[in-house]
Amino acid sequence: MSTLSFTLIQTRLHWEDKAANLAMLEEKIMGIRERTEIVVLPEMFSTGFSMQPQKFAEEMNGETVSWMKKIAAAKKIILTGSVIISEDGHYYNRLLWVQPDGKLGYYDKRHRFAFAGENEEYTAGNKRLIAQVKGWKINLQVCYDLRFPVWARQHTNEAPEYDVLLYVANWPERRVHAWKTLLTARAIENQSYVIGVNRVGDDGKGIHHSGDSMVIDPLGAVLYEKQEVEDIYTITLEKEPLDMVREKFPFWKDADNFKIIPKDGE
Numbered sequence: 001m002s003t004l005s006f007t008l009i010q011t012r013l014h015w016e017d018k019a020a021n022l023a024m025l026e027e028k029i030m031g032i033r034e035r036t037e038i039v040v041l042p043e044m045f046s047t048g049f050s051m052q053p054q055k056f057a058e059e060m061n062g063e064t065v066s067w068m069k070k071i072a073a074a075k076k077i078i079l080t081g082s083v084i085i086s087e088d089g090h091y092y093n094r095l096l097w098v099q100p101d102g103k104l105g106y107y108d109k110r111h112r113f114a115f116a117g118e119n120e121e122y123t124a125g126n127k128r129l130i131a132q133v134k135g136w137k138i139n140l141q142v143c144y145d146l147r148f149p150v151w152a153r154q155h156t157n158e159a160p161e162y163d164v165l166l167y168v169a170n171w172p173e174r175r176v177h178a179w180k181t182l183l184t185a186r187a188i189e190n191q192s193y194v195i196g197v198n199r200v201g202d203d204g205k206g207i208h209h210s211g212d213s214m215v216i217d218p219l220g221a222v223l224y225e226k227q228e229v230e231d232i233y234t235i236t237l238e239k240e241p242l243d244m245v246r247e248k249f250p251f252w253k254d255a256d257n258f259k260i261i262p263k264d265g266e
Contacts, residue, residue, distance in 0.1 A: 015204030041081025
């Protein structure tokens, strides 16, 4: 329970080509040789950041969810990343958390990237998902959520609400300074580990992604960062340093109490 291993897959994606992406990612995942417990894929890993949900959305019993269950069972891992899901007449940018026994949880991206029209095509989520593994608690979020610190903020001063804050993303290189700065800020202000997994390469709209996937410790120190190239990296996080930071610097106890009031209609 004192350690938890993550494998970050920073990769190029085939634009709106589900079959090619699933085949490519299956090869990468099955080729992991290190011991790992959680494998993290980028945002919209089966399509790239597509604004065509009418064409590419699947239901929860569809091909990609079934593929995730198959891979998680075969590799005996938890597999997570976001895909385009259709449900009850709505489209969601949905992060899936798939366990090796086939059980799954999900988080619907709360903050849709209006600059690219995501708010016009996708419905916003209205609740967070904090997964639990081996006594660790992991707050799961997607890309643009990173710009909104209240959504990630530890909610209680009785005890920290989570230990790892995880973002999956398609974050463009032109705004990568914000990506790196905000990931670091989220770690420091929440006194938690932060993991950000981004894609690399150009998408179908000519937007370049430099990756810059990162792992950051509770004091803001960068434990891992990779730019521009594809990379598969496994890191084991330790609970003891996290507990020591929170005990030595119990800033979380002084946090303001608050509650989130959703926008009308959400």
